[in-house]
Amino acid sequence: MNQPVSLIVSQSAVPRLAVGPTKAREPYLAVVYATAVGEVACFDGRPLRTGQQFFSKYRMRYEVDMRQQHRTAVLGQNPLVSRDGVHAFEVTISFTFRVAGWQGAEEWVRSGLQDPLPIVHGHLNSRFHAAGQSFGIDDSFGLQRHLNQLCAASESLDPGLVMDGCRVSVRPDAKSLTYLEMLIEAEWEENIGAARHRPKSGGAHREGELKAIEQTYEIQATQRQAAAFSDMIANSEGLIRHYLITHPNDAAGAFEMSRQLEEARATTDELQNQRALALFQVMADKGLIQAGDLDLLRQQLTGQVGQATGGHVTLSAAAPPQLPGARPWDATAQLPPASPQQAPDAAAPVTPSAPPTVTAPVMPTAPSASGTTAAPATAFSGVALIYLVIDESLDDDCLDELNRGLAALHSALAGAPAVSAALRLCVLGMAAGTEMRLPLDTVLPSTRTPILAGRQGLSYEQAFRMLQALLRQDVALVKTQRAQVLRPIVFFLSGGVPEGGDGWQDAYRELVDQGGNPVAPHLIALGLGRAQARAVRTVATRPEFGFMAAPHQDVASAAHSCAAFLRDTIIAYGQRLSSGDPQFSLVPPDGFRMAEDAF
Template identity: 65%
Template sequence: MTEPVSLIVSQTPVPRMAVGPTKATEPHLAVVYATASGEVACFEGRPMKPSQQMFSKYRTRYEVDMRAYQRSALLGRNPLVSRDGVHAFEVTVDFAFRVDGWKGAEDFVRSGLRDPLPVVHGHLVSLFHGAGQRFAIEDSFGLQHHLNQLCAQPVVFQEGLKLYGCQVHVRPDAKSLSHLESLIEAGRREHLGAAEHVPNRGAVVRQIEIETIQQQAQIQATARQADALADTLTTSDGLIRHYLVTHPHDAAGAFEMRRQLEEARAATAELQNQRALGLFQVMAEKGLIQAGDLEHMRRQLTGTVGRATGGDGALPPPATPQLTTARPWDPPQLPPAGPAEPAQAPPGYAPTLVSPTVTPEPGVTPQAGVTPEGFTPRAGAGPAAPPGPPTTTAPTALIYLVVDESLDRACLDELQRGLDALHSALSAAPHLSRVLRLGVLGMAATTEQRLSLAEVGPGTRTALLVGRRGLSYSHAFRTLRPLIGQDVTVVKNDGARVLRPLVYFLTGGAPDEGNTWRGDHHDLTDTDRNRAAPHLIALGFGRAETQAVRAVATRPELGFMAAPHQDAASAAHSCAAFLRDSVVGYGQRLASGEANFSINPPDGFRRAEDAL
C-alpha cells in the first residue's frame, strides 16, 4: 500500500464558555461531535453556535476530511498464485475513496479509525483471494479482466468509507516473467529450427544423392575393369602382360618375371616327371599297371601339375613308341540290371508341401470390428477367401485421443508415458504413420489441442498433458465436431481415402454439467447431422460414472470400465498400454491392406454395459 492517509484533520474539546464566534471550517471538512459515552452527531457538517455549545452534551469536536483520494496499491504480501500452484501474478490496483456523506462522517468517527487504507486493503485481498487459481500464468489478461469485473461496483463500508473507481493491472511476477520469457525464447528457437530444418534436410539429401551417383559410377567402373581383365588375370602370363601394360617403363622387370616363371615351370615339370616315372615303373614291375599305359598316365599327372604351376599343362609327345604287348584296360563289369530303386533326394532338398486350410483355435470369440464406414461384427472362422486384386493406396485413419487432464499427477504421468511410447512406435515405423493421422486433445473445464492432427514422424512434437481443474464433456464434444469436419476435408483434399474417424475418450471423473452433455454428444455422433461423425471408444476409471461411459461409447461393445477395486494410477497405466497397442495394431492392419478394426478391453477392464 501507499503512504497512510488521515481523514481526521483535527480533534478538539468542545468549549463551554465561548467568548467569541465559533471556529469556521473549510468547505471540504465536516464537523462531527461526540459525547463521552460515544454518541456521535453531525449537524450536516456545520459547527454549533456558542450558545449551543454552552449547554451541549457533546465533549469532543472532530473535523473529518470529505475530499476524494486517489491511491495505488500493490498486493505484494498476498500474491495471487496461478493454476499450476508454482507461479504468481503481480497485481496493482488503482482506486478512489472518500467519506460517504454526513452519515459516513459520523460512522468514520464512531469507528475510531484515522487511516482508511487498511480497510480498503483488507477488502481487496479478501475479494481477490483464490482468483489466480482459475488462470494459467500465461493468461494474465484473463485474470485482469476477471478482477476488474469483481471490483467494478462501488462499495460502502460500515466505517463510512466509499470505495469506487477500481482499476486492476495484472502481470506475472519477476520469477514467472522470466519463466515465460524462457518459453517464448524456446518457441522462437523451435520455430527457427523448424525453418532451418527444411534447407538443412535438402542439403543432406542432395549430398547423399551426389555420393550415391559417385558410388554407382565407381561400382560400374570397377565392373567394367573386371570384365575387361576377366581373361587376363586368371593366369601367370596374363598377370605379367597386365603388369607390362600398367608399367610400360618397366619392360625389363616384366621380362625378368617371365624368365623366372619359365624356369620355375621347367623345374617343377622335370621334378614331377621324374617322380611319376619312378612310381609308374615300380607299379609296372609289380604288375599293377600295363606297360602301354605308363606314358599315358604320366602325361595326365604331369599335365595337372603343370597347370597348377601356371602353365597350360601340355607335354611334348612321347619319345618312345608304345610296347606291342600293351592293351587297354578292360571295361569295368557292371552288375546285372534289376528293379529300379527310388531316386534319393540330394542333400538339402525339401519337397514342396501344400499347407492345409488354417482354422482358428476352438473357444476363441471374434471381437467387434469396424469397416471403413462403420462397426460390424467380425466374421466367424472359415476357409480363407481368395485374395482380391491388390489395392494401390491404403486408406487413411483419423484417430483422436481425448485425455482427461483433471486427473492427479500419478495418472497423468502414466498417460504421458503411454503417449510418448505411441509417438516413438509410430516414428520408428514410417509405413504405419503413413496410414494414420493422430491428434491429441486435453479435456478439463475446457478442451485444448495438445497435438494437431498429423502424420507422426521423427520431426513431430510429442503431445504434453497439462494438469487442470474441472471436467466438461460438452466442451469436448463441441470442440471435436468442427475440428473433425475440418480435418476430414483437409485430408481428403490431399487425395487420401479417409475412413470414419475414431475417438478414444479417456475419463477419470464425473462431468461438471451433469447429464446436459448428451445433446452435444448426439450432435457429434449423429450421421444425419454430422457427415464426419466419428466412432467413440470410451474408457472410464477412477471416479468416472459407468452410465456416462456407456452413453459416450457409440456402441455398447466400445465402452469399458475399470474394475471397482483397481486404483486410478494402475488403470491409467493399462489405458496407456491399450492406446499404444490398439493404435499401432490398427496401423499394421491398414498397412497390410485390412481396413477392419478390432478391439479388446485393457487389462483389468470390462464392458461398461456389464458393469451397470
C-alpha cells in the same frame, strides 16, 4: 502496504465560556459533534454557532476530511496463486476512496477509527481471493482483465466510506517471471534450431543425392569395365594385358611382368619334371610299371604333379563331368502341380500321411545300357538357403517357446556338420521394423544362437522389402563360392494383424514374382493367435504352404508346435541334401490345418 491515513484532521473540545471557532477552515471538511456519552451528530457538516455551543450538550468537535484519497497498494502478504498452485502473481492496485458525505462523516466519527486503509485493503483482499486459481501463470493479462471487472463499479464500505476508481495491474512475481523467461528462451532456441535445421537437412539431402548419383555412375563404369575385360582377365596373360591397357605409359612394367611370369613358369616346369622323373624312377625300380606304359604314365603323372604344385600342365584323360548349364536356381518349374487326387480334402486338415512336397532340381541323369534312366552319377552337392521370419510382437510365453525351438535347431545343426554344410540359415525378427537376428551362414558350434526380442507393431511390408534385398545379396554371395543354389525357402510365422491393411501386398508381389525377381523364394506361412487366415493364405506361395492353428488351440502351445515344426523340417531337409537328395517335403505342425480351409 501504505503509510497510515487519518481522515479526522482535528479534534477539539467544544468551548463553553470563551468564544471559539464556529466555522470549518476548509470547505471539504465536515464538522461532527459528540456528547460525553458517545452520541454523534452532524448538522449537514456545518459548525454550531456561538450561542449553540454555550448551551450545547456536545463536548467534542471533530473535523473530518471528505476529499478523495488516492492510494496504490501491492498484494504482498496474500498473493494470488496461479492454477498450478506453485507460481504467484504480483498484483498492484490503484484505488480511490472518500468519506460518503455528512452522514459518512458522522458514521466515521462514531466508529472511532483513525486509518481507513485496513478496511479498504481487507475489502480488496476478500474481493480478489482465489481469483488467480482460474488462470495460468502465463495468462497475467487475463487475470488483470478479470480483476478490473470485479472492481469496476463504486462500492460503499462500512463505516461511511465509498471506494471507486479502482485499477489493477497484474504480472508474474519475480520467481514466476524467471520461469516464464526460461520457457520463452527455450522456445526461441527450439524455433531457431528448427529454422537452422531446415537448410542443413536440405543440404544433407542434396549432398546425399549427388553422392548417390556419383556412386551410380561409378558402379555403371565399373560394370562396363568388368564386361569389357571379362574375357581378357582369365589368366595371367590377361591380367598383364589389362594392366597395359589401363597403364599405356608403362609398357616397360608390363614387359617386366611378362618376363617374370615366364621365368616362374619355367622354374615350375623344371621342378615338376624333376619330381616326375624321381617318381618314375621309384616306380620303375620297384617294378610297378612296364616299359610300354612309360610315356602315357609319365604324361599323366606330370600333369597331376603339375596341378598339385600349381603348374599349368593338364591331364590327358577326360576331364570330370561339368555342372549342367542350367543352374538349379534358374529352373522355372520347381514345384509339380497338385493333382485333384493329391489335393487334401477341404473339410479335413492335412495329415502326415499325405504331406505336400517340393521337388528341387537334381543333377542330370545318364541313360543306362538297357535304355532306362540310371541313378545320378554324382550326388547333388548344392546349398539350400533357409530364412526364418518370426513375429516378435507375440507375448512373452510364445517368444520363450520359439527361442527354445531356435536353440534346439542351432544345437542340432552345430552337432551335425554334414547336415549343416548343406544349409545356410538366416533368422529375422519381425515387428514394426524387421531386424536381423542371425545373418545367413552355416551353423557351426561357434555360431551365435539367434534370440528373439519382444517388440511392438507388425509390418509385413518391411519384412518383404528386407527379404528382397537380403535374397539378392545372399544369393550372389553364395554363388561366388561356386556352389549350386536352390531356390530359397522362407518360413513366415505371424501371430497378429499387419499394420496398414493390405498395403503390404505390393511388396509381397515384387518379392515372389519370378519374372521380375530372379531370386523369388518359396514362402511357407504359419498363422497363430490373432493372425488372419486370408492373409496367411495369401503369403503362402502355394495353397498347401499356408497353415493356421486351430481356433481352440492355446497360443503358447501353437508356438511350441511351430518351433518343433521348424526344427524337424529343416533338419530333415538338411539330412536329405547331405545324402544327395534335394527333394523337400513338408508335414504341417501339430494342431494346424490348411489356411484356405480356415476362412
